[in-house]
Amino acid sequence: MDKQLLLIIFLSSPLLGALIAGLSGRRIGDKASMAVTTGLLFLSCALAWNTFYQVTWGSWSERFTVELLPFINVGDFQSAWSIRVDTLSAVMGIVVTTVSALVHLYSWGYMSDDPDKPRFFAYLSLFTFAMLMLVNAADFMQLFFGWEGVGLASYLLIGFWFKKPTAGAAAIKAFVVNRVGDFGFALGIMTVFWMFHTIRFETLFPLIAAKAGTTWHFAAWNFSALDLAGFFLFIGAMGKSAQFFLHTWLPDAMEGPTPVSALIHAATMVTAGVYMVCLLSPLYEYAPNARGVIILIGAVTSLFAATVGMMQNDIKRVIAYSTCSQLGYMFFAAGVGAYQSAMFHLFTHAFFKALLFLGAGSVIHAMHHEQDMRKMGGLWKYIKITFVAMTIGNIAITGLGIPFVDWGFAGFYSKDSMLGVAFAAGATQPLGYFAWVVGVFVAGLTSYYSWRLAFFTFNGHARWGHDAHDAHGHDDHASHAQVETHGEPDAGHDDHGHGHGDHKPHESPWTMLVPLIVLSIGAIASGFAFVHYFVGSGQEAFWKGAIFTGANNHVLEQSEHLPVWVGLAPLTAAILGLLVAAYVYLWREGLGAKLAARGGPLYTFFYNKWYFDELYQVVFVNGAKALGDVFWKQGDQKTIDGLGPNGVSWLMGQFGKGLGRLQTGYIYTYAFVMLIGVAGLVTFALMAWVR
């Protein structure tokens, strides 16, 4: 078949599914909507793999763009709906469609009790379409369209259970925080357009080198123009990828159904920021200061999120902070110039993080929508497949592997690669060393919280007996300082014929297990299968110029020749983290609870997420409210309304009353006014004429 047609089918089938399920879901019924969306998604997924194969090893070796329709054409501002095909978009395409297809399938089981299935599947497909638009964009405008489209879908899905007030609040929070990022993103696009008079990547990228070093004078400073553009664009990436300062929405986004968390808030949408930075590598290569900011923010995010993740008790929140932390890794890798490593980790991370989320979903499903790990324990006997899958995911994320033989699960390769390049970059960019130190430390923390999650959930004593389960949901620890993710609605579970007290955790249906198994394979194999192509010696042939590397940028090659201890450090940290977790949660079970109960200052600080929500509440929310109050009461009501409409109408009323008072009813007053009028007019007339 014609490749153009294939690409169009690839891109439009999720949209078609979304339209069918969204517009006529009620008419065609739940089953049909689910079947249509899932089927179309699998079709799209197959075509994505085909594209990837063709681009990498097949006949589509040249990068190309298929233009579909004009979008906005105003002067230099030319934008078209198009499909850009290169290795970058192909890699991202398989990530998006594979995870999305599996999540669709998984949702058959997970959402089986939900009354709004067509809406859910329509949203999922809509999200996938928007994400593919973003990924295959050939200019900034379509990129922005996709960017906002996934934001919309994310908003809709976080607030899917809109009857829960917390879900609505979380959806709004995600939307608002992303607006901040999007503002920066829009500024970045404008900066680029102002500088280059084009927003098409194809025409833009060759122009960049010539503008390197251009500065703008503004308010007594000289700004490097490209750094400024890069910085603004990165603000957009920070919002979408939940980086430090703009991360607050991601943990709250766990209010959405778990499949959504797996698809949007782990594997795809949140990585859009990383993808954009890699896509714009031709720009960032000439913007060293902007890259410095990226390294710094990335490293700090990874540290911050890991410290917070250690203390959380909600199974999904732990994974959410883990995602945030891993995204930080990707950013500092991109920041040091190893976009390939960032993309590699994005790729492997999508598999194991989706696996972890779906595994967590399976646990939650088994526990009848219980998310608090303190009410779990000893589950491995009941849900063995989930247990195995989650363990595989943990091994992958903590980067365990066998050194010297150079064999391990997915994370082992990608994380090593990222830390390696960071260290290698340290020679020229001191922030590289900083990132490396932080990265190794965080690898330990990652290992600790990941295994803590596993041991807490699957091993030890069951803490979900009669006593713990009397009050279903989370009402019984409402006294905690922190608002945790609120239980998912479990309509329908009571119909199963068993009360809450005496049920046993049960393994999930096959629709949920199949995705777990497929993703487990990905988590195991995506590392060693692709390391050669993504970051190894085959990378140049693989990327085919989709990622631009500056003339002085050799971090990837240098990372191959590092001292041995550099390569061993992350693994050592990971094993240490594993041992600590095992000590606290396996061998001395109950120690963790005791430590938490003691609540040292560090614990409180981490447990409360570094008090970011509180800080933002005080500074931005209350500040904005106070400012709004001032503008409203002083500015609008008193000044504008007071002097404007209300003041003028008052004044007019006064005039009217004054004139009314003149209307005494006495003839002599009237005559007097008339004579005054005559005298006044004569005077006025004479004065006017004499002049």
Add this chain to the structure above:
Amino acid sequence: MMPSNLLQIAAPELILAIGALALLVLGAFRGNRSTLLVSILAGLVLIGAAAAAAVAPLGPIFRGGFVSDEVSRFSKVAIYLMSSVALLLGERWLNRLRAGQFEYPVLILLAALGMGMMVSAGDLISLYIGVELQSLALYVLTAFRRDDGKASEAALKYFVLGALSSGILLYGASLIYGFAGSTRFVDIAHAVHTTAAPVVLIGLVFLACGLAFKVSAAPFHMWTPDVYEGAPTPVVAFIAAAPKLAAMVLFARALLEGFPDAIDQWRQVIMTIALISMAVGALAGLVQKNLKRLLAYSSILNIGYALMALSTGTQLGLQAMLVFMVLYMIDSTGAFATLAALSRDGKPMETVGDFAGLSQERPTLAIVLTVLSLSLLGLPPLSGFWGKFYVFKAALAAGQWQIAVFGLVASVPAAFYYLRIIKTMWFDAPAGRTDTPAPDAQAVAVAAGLWSLPLVLVGLAFLDPLAALAARAFGLS
């Protein structure tokens, strides 16, 4: 020199004069039983006069004291027809109050005769005679319900202040005559053309003040609210319409024929009067609770617009003034007809509060009053909008954008009081049951409403060229 067609030229006024006298005799002999007959005959006389005016030959007669031209023809037809509407409204209304008398139609005829004289006045003498004839008839009409204290008070005020204004007018006329040595406008224009001494201009200001009283322009408007409130509603409908047009045309003729070379001087006076009228009309109307007083201020405001058109001194301005006045007359008559149609327990409804919730009980009249209010407010595409459109266009064409802007601003507070009527009718709780509306008044109101919305769009196609033709009479640019 006397043209041979003297009788034809003076035919409309002759018909009115003879008709009025004959009907007076008829009434005197037959008493009040003949009221209906007299009314019908008076209506026929008015229509006959209008027809005669429409076909009257052009030219000055009586040594230039009486002029027949396109302006006078246009205005006379309008004035006589509007007078017949007032006749229709008043006769039944007074009958319902058991105050019907055969003098009413006769007085209307005499007032119409005075107005005919005014629009045809070619010198200061006929100007004064026309004004006084019309005014005396109106004074009496105001006091038509002698047993009503308010009406009597209003009539007395009207009469005394009218006398004062006549004095002012006459004083101005004497100054002008003393300067020009002639009372004819043509001779005055000639004298002013030669030398424009301040004394004649002072006389002009006095003359303008006297006429401003007749059109109820501020600051000579003080009588208006009291008279409107006190006088019988159909009489107010009459006072508010035809005499205003007559006085405006007279105003225009005196200024444009008598002082064409002093245009820069009198323009400022007229503009000042227009500005004050608009301000007073817009602002004082805000605090009125009585609908008739409110409409009085509305008429002051609208006269401000008409004077704005006049102050341009151009042909376009004159045309705008004529169109505006005709459209305003219809709106105003319609509004007063609505008031005349409505009563509660036999008493007229006059305050704004009386109209609360009218839309539920009398939807037809509520719609009519809504349309007329919106029209007076100047909402497109209602007739009031077109009137203002002509005026503003003329003002802008003459380069007087400042006054046009002021006019626009003045219409903002005015919009408030028109909208308040609408709001009261449609959104307030009903104030109680009303009597069955009088069919005749309701018919007039509905006709005015229909004119205001759809018919004006067709009617303008005829009105526009007629007014343009009339405006050409003064030979302006």
